[in-house]
Amino acid sequence: MSGNPLDKRYAVLGAMLIAPTVLIFCAVIVYPLVSALYLSLFTIFTPTLRGSFIGLGNYAYLVNSPEFWRSLWNTLLWTVCTLTLQIVFGVAAALMLHQNIVFRSLARSLILFPYFVSTVVAVLVWRWLFNDLYGVMNHLMLMAGLIKMPLDWLGSMPNAMISIILVGAWKYFPFVVIAVLARLQTIPDALYEAAKIDGAGAWSRFVDITLPQLRDVLVVVVLLRAIWDFKEFDLIYLLTGGGPIIATQTLPLMVYKDAFGLNDMGRASAVAVSMMLVMLSFMVLYLKLAGRGERESQP
Amino acid sequence: MKTLAGRIAFNLFAWTVVLVTAFPLIWMILTSVKPQFELFRIPPTFWPEQITFEHYVRLIYETPFLKYMRNSLILGFTTTIVVVVVATLGAHSLVRFRYPGRERLAQMVLFTYLLPSVVLILPLYLMMVWLGIANTIFSLVIAYTTFALPYALWLLRSFMQGIPDDLEAAALVDGATRMEAFVDVILPQALPGIISTSLFTFILAWNEYLYALVLVNTDEARPLTTGVMSMLVSAFNIEWSLLMAASVMMSLPLIIIFAFLQKYLTRGFGAGGVKG
Amino acid sequence: MADVSFQKVRKAFGSAVAVKSLDLAIGSGEFVSLLGPSGCGKTTTLRMLAGLEFPTEGEIRIGDRVVNAVPPGQRDIAMVFQSYALYPHMSVGENIAYPLKKRGVGRAERDAKVASVAATLQLGALLDRKPRQLSGGQQQRVALGRALVRDPKVFLLDEPLSNLDAKLRAHMRAELIELHRKLGKTFIYVTHDQLEAMTMSDRIAVMHEGDLQQFGAPMQVYEKPANLFVAGFIGSPAMNLLPGMIESSGSGLAFVRQGLRLAVGAGGQAGQKVTIGVRPEDIALGSGPFVATVRIVEPTGHETIVMADIGGQSAIVRVQPDTAHVVGSETPFAVRTSRLHAFDSVTGARLDLAFAPPAS
Numbered sequence: 001m002s003g004n005p006l007d008k009r010y011a012v013l014g015a016m017l018i019a020p021t022v023l024i025f026c027a028v029i030v031y032p033l034v035s036a037l038y039l040s041l042f043t044i045f046t047p048t049l050r051g052s053f054i055g056l057g058n059y060a061y062l063v064n065s066p067e068f069w070r071s072l073w074n075t076l077l078w079t080v081c082t083l084t085l086q087i088v089f090g091v092a093a094a095l096m097l098h099q100n101i102v103f104r105s106l107a108r109s110l111i112l113f114p115y116f117v118s119t120v121v122a123v124l125v126w127r128w129l130f131n132d133l134y135g136v137m138n139h140l141m142l143m144a145g146l147i148k149m150p151l152d153w154l155g156s157m158p159n160a161m162i163s164i165i166l167v168g169a170w171k172y173f174p175f176v177v178i179a180v181l182a183r184l185q186t187i188p189d190a191l192y193e194a195a196k197i198d199g200a201g202a203w204s205r206f207v208d209i210t211l212p213q214l215r216d217v218l219v220v221v222v223l224l225r226a227i228w229d230f231k232e233f234d235l236i237y238l239l240t241g242g243g244p245i246i247a248t249q250t251l252p253l254m255v256y257k258d259a260f261g262l263n264d265m266g267r268a269s270a271v272a273v274s275m276m277l278v279m280l281s282f283m284v285l286y287l288k289l290a291g292r293g294e295r296e297s298q299p
Numbered sequence: 300m301k302t303l304a305g306r307i308a309f310n311l312f313a314w315t316v317v318l319v320t321a322f323p324l325i326w327m328i329l330t331s332v333k334p335q336f337e338l339f340r341i342p343p344t345f346w347p348e349q350i351t352f353e354h355y356v357r358l359i360y361e362t363p364f365l366k367y368m369r370n371s372l373i374l375g376f377t378t379t380i381v382v383v384v385v386a387t388l389g390a391h392s393l394v395r396f397r398y399p400g401r402e403r404l405a406q407m408v409l410f411t412y413l414l415p416s417v418v419l420i421l422p423l424y425l426m427m428v429w430l431g432i433a434n435t436i437f438s439l440v441i442a443y444t445t446f447a448l449p450y451a452l453w454l455l456r457s458f459m460q461g462i463p464d465d466l467e468a469a470a471l472v473d474g475a476t477r478m479e480a481f482v483d484v485i486l487p488q489a490l491p492g493i494i495s496t497s498l499f500t501f502i503l504a505w506n507e508y509l510y511a512l513v514l515v516n517t518d519e520a521r522p523l524t525t526g527v528m529s530m531l532v533s534a535f536n537i538e539w540s541l542l543m544a545a546s547v548m549m550s551l552p553l554i555i556i557f558a559f560l561q562k563y564l565t566r567g568f569g570a571g572g573v574k575g
Numbered sequence: 576m577a578d579v580s581f582q583k584v585r586k587a588f589g590s591a592v593a594v595k596s597l598d599l600a601i602g603s604g605e606f607v608s609l610l611g612p613s614g615c616g617k618t619t620t621l622r623m624l625a626g627l628e629f630p631t632e633g634e635i636r637i638g639d640r641v642v643n644a645v646p647p648g649q650r651d652i653a654m655v656f657q658s659y660a661l662y663p664h665m666s667v668g669e670n671i672a673y674p675l676k677k678r679g680v681g682r683a684e685r686d687a688k689v690a691s692v693a694a695t696l697q698l699g700a701l702l703d704r705k706p707r708q709l710s711g712g713q714q715q716r717v718a719l720g721r722a723l724v725r726d727p728k729v730f731l732l733d734e735p736l737s738n739l740d741a742k743l744r745a746h747m748r749a750e751l752i753e754l755h756r757k758l759g760k761t762f763i764y765v766t767h768d769q770l771e772a773m774t775m776s777d778r779i780a781v782m783h784e785g786d787l788q789q790f791g792a793p794m795q796v797y798e799k800p801a802n803l804f805v806a807g808f809i810g811s812p813a814m815n816l817l818p819g820m821i822e823s824s825g826s827g828l829a830f831v832r833q834g835l836r837l838a839v840g841a842g843g844q845a846g847q848k849v850t851i852g853v854r855p856e857d858i859a860l861g862s863g864p865f866v867a868t869v870r871i872v873e874p875t876g877h878e879t880i881v882m883a884d885i886g887g888q889s890a891i892v893r894v895q896p897d898t899a900h901v902v903g904s905e906t907p908f909a910v911r912t913s914r915l916h917a918f919d920s921v922t923g924a925r926l927d928l929a930f931a932p933p934a935s
């Protein structure tokens with residue numbers, strides 16, 4: 001910082017413009033974040049909000065709680081499976097929509113719509129589709145001869161886990177489509193022309209040109225989606241509520257249940273903090289990548 | 300895809316995939332205009348034998364749906380306006396001013412953008428209770444800034460980085476103060492980005508569920524997401540046509556945005572949705 | 576009287592130093608070019624003068640006022656940006672009127688001034704268009720118009736012609752010279768193109784890696800380059816720089832390198848490492864005491880450029896188009912000793928050496 005008065009005046013103006021943001025951040029993000037850490041050291045009865053300090057007691061409890069480990073396992077399973085499906089379908093759909101098909105922009109809108117629609121709407125529709133008596137899913141599978149009896153899609157295992165994974169894939173794969181399509185449009189045609197002249201077939205063009213060009217965007221997308229899937233609450237809560245029993249209960253659902261079902265805010269906070277610690281590795285990795293991209297994109 | 304036949308086959312395939320993906324939403328619309336008794340046909344009918352709008356009429360006159368809708372609109376617009384105004388100023392500051400701590404701040408924005416709501420929600424709940432504003436739309440506006448503000452800031456920052464520095468410099472040389480340059484030159488240039496950001500913020504607020512579930516417990520302040528779900532839970536026997544009608548109505552703003560403002564959505568994704 | 580002056584101005588971006596202790600005084604009404612390769616700190620210098628960057632150290636004056644802390648809009652300068660920086664959402668007319676508007680000039684006067692500037696620059700028919708509807712040359716003129724309309728004390732131009740095609744560039748060069756003559760204002764013109772600097776300027780400030788190398792009239796810079804950098808940078812094709820050594824030779828001294836031996840009449844001392852500079856037109860092929868090998872022959876029509884090997888180093892020679900040279904052949908040559916330059920090989924500074932004409 002030079003001692004130039006004008007430079008200083010500008011810096012003050014810049015600080016004033018960012019001040020509302022900083023104030024809001026401190027009030028609704030930083031303070032709650034610190035507060036969550038603090039709460040996790042207490043046991044607090046939700047209806048009265050009375051509590052007492054128990055140090056790391058909540059964490060000690062969690063380490064020995066099979067429910068916690070089960071929820072963590074569920075979270076990882078759900079994240080890995082739904083993310084894999086999102087990436088596979090997302091890349092495939094993007095490649096397809098990149099081609100010249102009739103009414104392409106309408107097709108794109110239709111594919112993107114699930115991503116923008118409210119989770120509540122998505123869940124209502126899917127619960128109707130999964131309805132055991134009158135649902136279309138059961139009807140179609142019976143007709144196709146895949147099953148003999150109507151399935152209980154959401155109330156039994158492993159169906160419930162499979163169902164949430166599928167609906168998650170359906171709801172979130174358009175994000176991958178958008179990201180990959182945007183990248184595909186920037187790959188110069190000349191690359192493909194050159195490969196064609198060199199006699200490369202469609203498959204080898206895909207493997208040698210398209211995939212390497214998509215690598216960076218896929219890394220970013222995988223990280224972002226992993227973070228978002230890991231913390232997903234609405235979709236799972238609304239589809240299965242974590243059931244049957246706790247078979248599809250992920251960590252965010254456990255936080256909610258501990259706080260408002262079992263009325264222990266302290267333990268719920270401990271679950272939330274533990275969950276964030278697991279996520280932190282992804283977040284740091286993503287921040288690093290984003291930081292690198294930023295420096296590269298600046299001249 | 301050289302031959303005509305190959306091309307037709309590919310188109311058929313592609314459109315089959317698209318329609319299968321969109322099927323749940325198509326089914327939602329179809330169900331919402333079927334009479335109740337038609338839902339219980341086995342096998343189900345695809346096209347309604349009889350189109351009816353009775354569910355929409357019931358939704359409006361016999362349920363609190365309109366109240367929820369009003370709450371959601373107030374919530375969506377208030378959140379969007381507050382967040383976009385604050386974020387526009389903040390993004391301008393992050394992009395065009397130099398002061399200590401600026402880089403750290405930008406990093407923190409990105410970090411908070413990834414933060415899970417469930418970590419913040421308990422302290423926020425306590426805060427609202429303490430402030431005595433639990434169960435109000437206002438408490439939701441405050442809660443929504445936790446995810447909407449980092450998101451909007453990040454998006455707008457990336458839009459504003461795309462505006463050449465020379466434009467502001469030219470305005471300064473031409474005699475504008477920095478704020479005048481912001482108003483005269485930067486804002487008009489950022490307008491498409493601001494519109495995109497507003498749309499995304501509105502959609503985020505419109506679709507939010509968890510905070511609404513935890514912070515609001517009365518129909519007076521309940522937005523559509525939790526409101527419609529409460530209709531599902533409270534109904535003695537689930538009226539799917541009614542719920543599908545509610546779902547369609549709830550998706551109306553999105554359909555409008557998709558139909559008329561899609562270029563802004565695409566632009567928003569180019570700028571920040573993907574880059575992060 | 577100096578109109579613009581830099582005193583010990585230094586600018587660092589973090590640890591990177593863009594401008595090192597610059598001293599420069601520019602007279603009123605002068606046309607001065609800041610010339611140097613890309614990244615040498617020209618734009619930074621100009622932006623500091625405009626008030627868009629702040630010097631880390633030193634003082635900048637416009638007139639007798641220290642402007643270090645004066646906002647750009649109050650410095651009585653106008654600037655044309657390399658990117659033109661036209662406001663995309665404003666029409667051409669609004670673009671040109673903007674500086675007046677910001678200075679509170681009334682509507683009627685504004686319109687009159689815009690019309691007169693538009694007439695000067697032949698933009699009259701384009702006033703209602705948006706910048707993106709204009710060609711590169713037209714945009715360039717709008718940027719110029721926005722600067723002209725205000726009648727400032729100093730005009731700053733940052734590579735204004737570099738985005739134009741060659742023909743338009745030549746045309747605009749002439750127009751800018753004409754404009755400067757008509758207005759009589761101080762022009763500070765940044766360019767990396769020595770042809771522009773040589774043809775347009777009253778004086779040229781040659782910069783390299785944030786340092787001012789030489790400040791002088793075009794012919795002075797050309798004929799008396801202050802150091803090796805200027806010698807190599809000014810002139811096209813570039814001056815040949817041949818390193819060698821001063822040795823004692825009989826009663827006097829001589830510059831010696833492989834394939835070349837020149838008697839030194841005055842200055843220098845034995846053992847000194849010296850680089851001589853000789854312009855392509857100052858080597859005469861065909862006869863003389865030395866021998867070169869022809870490597871490449873490039874006829875351009877009005878002259879022929881010959882790349883020749885002189886004692887292991889390639890040199891460029893300008894010859895008449897009608898002389899024939901065979902690639903690979905050896906040819907005798909002479910150098911015009913009266914036009915030789917000499918530099919200290921270690922410091923790069925110009926040396927006052929006089930070379931004796933070749934003993935014939």
Ligand SMILES: Nc1ncnc2c1ncn2[C@@H]1O[C@H](COP(=O)(O)OP(=O)(O)O)[C@@H](O)[C@H]1O
Binds near residue numbers: 617
């Ligand atoms: N805003 C900046 N931040 C960091 N370095 C900069 C900045 N502006 C210029 N530089 C550096 O300063 C040096 C001089 O740049 P510049 O003045 O633009 O050169 P020129 O105009 O002669 O090409 C370059 O090395 C450049 O990288």
Ligand SMILES: [Mg+2]
Binds near residue numbers: 614617618619
């Ligand atoms: Mg430059």
